[in-house]
Amino acid sequence: MGRCPLSLGYQAVGWNPQKKRYDMVVLSGLITYLAVFLGLAFTWFPHITIETAIIRAFGTAALILLHVILSIGPLCRISDRFLPLLYNRRHLGVIMFTVAAVHGTMSLVQFHALGDMGILASLFTSELPYLHQGWVPFQPLGALALLILFAMAATSHDFWLANLTAPMWKTLHSLVYVAYVCLVGHVVFGILQVETHPLWFGSLVLGAVWLTSIHLIAARKEHRLDVIQTHNAWISCGKWSDIPEDRAVLVCGHGERIAVFRYDGKISAVSNVCQHQNGPLGEGKIIDGCITCPWHGYQYLPDSGQSPPPFTEKIPTFRTKLEGDIVFVQAEPLPPGTQVPPTEVPK
Amino acid sequence: MIRSARKRHGAFVVLWVCLLPLIFFVGFESRTSFLGTEERVGVPIVPFDFGHIYSNNGRIYLFISHRVPSDPLVYWSPHEPRGHALPQDAIFLCAYVADKAEIPPMEPGFLIVYSLTDSEIIYQSRWEGVP
Ligand code: FES
Numbered sequence: 001m002g003r004c005p006l007s008l009g010y011q012a013v014g015w016n017p018q019k020k021r022y023d024m025v026v027l028s029g030l031i032t033y034l035a036v037f038l039g040l041a042f043t044w045f046p047h048i049t050i051e052t053a054i055i056r057a058f059g060t061a062a063l064i065l066l067h068v069i070l071s072i073g074p075l076c077r078i079s080d081r082f083l084p085l086l087y088n089r090r091h092l093g094v095i096m097f098t099v100a101a102v103h104g105t106m107s108l109v110q111f112h113a114l115g116d117m118g119i120l121a122s123l124f125t126s127e128l129p130y131l132h133q134g135w136v137p138f139q140p141l142g143a144l145a146l147l148i149l150f151a152m153a154a155t156s157h158d159f160w161l162a163n164l165t166a167p168m169w170k171t172l173h174s175l176v177y178v179a180y181v182c183l184v185g186h187v188v189f190g191i192l193q194v195e196t197h198p199l200w201f202g203s204l205v206l207g208a209v210w211l212t213s214i215h216l217i218a219a220r221k222e223h224r225l226d227v228i229q230t231h232n233a234w235i236s237c238g239k240w241s242d243i244p245e246d247r248a249v250l251v252c253g254h255g256e257r258i259a260v261f262r263y264d265g266k267i268s269a270v271s272n273v274c275q276h277q278n279g280p281l282g283e284g285k286i287i288d289g290c291i292t293c294p295w296h297g298y299q300y301l302p303d304s305g306q307s308p309p310p311f312t313e314k315i316p317t318f319r320t321k322l323e324g325d326i327v328f329v330q331a332e333p334l335p336p337g338t339q340v341p342p343t344e345v346p347k
Numbered sequence: 348m349i350r351s352a353r354k355r356h357g358a359f360v361v362l363w364v365c366l367l368p369l370i371f372f373v374g375f376e377s378r379t380s381f382l383g384t385e386e387r388v389g390v391p392i393v394p395f396d397f398g399h400i401y402s403n404n405g406r407i408y409l410f411i412s413h414r415v416p417s418d419p420l421v422y423w424s425p426h427e428p429r430g431h432a433l434p435q436d437a438i439f440l441c442a443y444v445a446d447k448a449e450i451p452p453m454e455p456g457f458l459i460v461y462s463l464t465d466s467e468i469i470y471q472s473r474w475e476g477v478p
Contacts, residue, residue: 045465048464048465048466049464049465049466052417052418052464127444135377135444136373136374136377166352167351167352170352170355170356171355174355174356174359175359177359177360177362177363178359178362180363181362181363181366181367181370184367184370184371185370185374188370188371188374188375189370189374189377191417192374193374193377193415194415194416194417194419195417196415201375204371205371208367208371212363212364212367215360215364216364219357219360222353226350226353255350256350257350278352
């Protein structure tokens with residue numbers, strides 16, 4: 001950001017004790033999983049080689065972690081109890097990439113390093129002779145997924161978010177869905193062609209059904225927020241008492257979401273889009289009298305949409321009014337930084 | 348998140364929802380192909396302990412009808428293997444990939460399926476040669 005911290009009490013991104021605890025829990029879970037997997041593998045398949053056991057342990061661990069990561073976003077949309085997981089998702093992503101990289105590197109060494117061909121040439125050509133028999137090359141699929149995960153892990157730091165710009169960064173990170181599809185292909189056309197126990201195939205299908213279901217449920221919920229109420233000049237936001245103190249409810253105005261905040265006996269409405277990197281202001285809270293973005297802590301005065309001096313960012317504001325207990329917000333935005341008198345409600 | 352980003356995100360999810368069933372279907376179909384589509388490469392000509400030998404246009408294929416082990420390699424040996432280890436004189440013929448292995452015409456001896464993953468012989472059978 002290159003700016004002084006705008007809020008001491010709202011450190012959404014960066015190391016803090018909570019994040020450290022989170023990482024410790026993830027790493028201990030991972031180590032336990034690997035130990036249990038290896039123990040069971042050597043018990044049930046005493047002739048399995050250590051290399052193969054490690055490749056499979058790390059491969060399955062990466063796949064499970066990817067399912068967890070892909071679950072976090074929609075779960076947060078369904079219930080905000082999961083929000084702490086969202087704020088730490090990037091750490092989980094980097095851990096998952098590391099685990100997948102161990103799987104990929106060991107597979108390269110085990111299956112491609114000992115021949116008379118270069119490792120990468122062998123990786124991309126060893127399955128070609130079987131294509132005419134209906135064989136789907138699963139190893140390049142895994143390599144492509146790993147490449148995407150690498151690009152995501154390498155650009156996960158805020159430095160890249162700032163330099164690539166938020167829309168570009170988000171597009172790059174949306175490729176995780178492509179990586180997931182590639183990984184499903186990698187597993188289905190690879191190991192599951194020989195490991196025919198229904199449990200393995202069934203688990204993968206179940207994972208896909210779970211992810212698809214929660215994405216669809218979340219999309220449905222989100223869709224309601226995105227119904228543009230162009231026919232109404234004023235949009236109902238529900239009872240003022242239903243808006244939590246120092247928090248917002250979201251409604252959809254002309255094209256973008258509006259965050260309607262209640263604070264200190266007042267109601268104000270601003271655009272939901274943070275000027276910094278398009279973070280969701282309506283998911284932030286009021287700290288020290290300012291709307292504080294949950295992503296990096298940029299702050300705005302609720303009644304004017306302006307960052308407190310000396311900062312100069314401005315976001316659009318909206319008129320509000322109270323009819324009985326119901327809060328209304330005008331659908332049409334005012335120019336960024338326009339001062340709007342807040343609507344008074346009982347403290 | 349701005350509306351355009353949400354739309355892009357939605358497009359990725361739609362792509363995913365369309366592709367996954369296809370992958371599962373094709374993957375399952377190709378997986379079951381080695382579990383019993385005998386006409387796939389020709390008519391079985393030699394009964395076998397763990398599978399069949401087929402010929403198709405003068406080429407000879409091994410088809411494993413039991414469970415296919417991980418990383419299976421096909422060997423030939425003039426002598427019967429003792430235990431799980433490969434005999435010293437075993438000759439590597441090919442990897443068993445895509446539900447079959449094309450093998451060269453060999454003298455009578457023993458045909459061996461060896462799992463690289465498990466480092467042991469999984470199947471072996473007397474090989475009478477192809478008539
Ligand atoms: S502070 Fe960075 S997106 Fe809001």
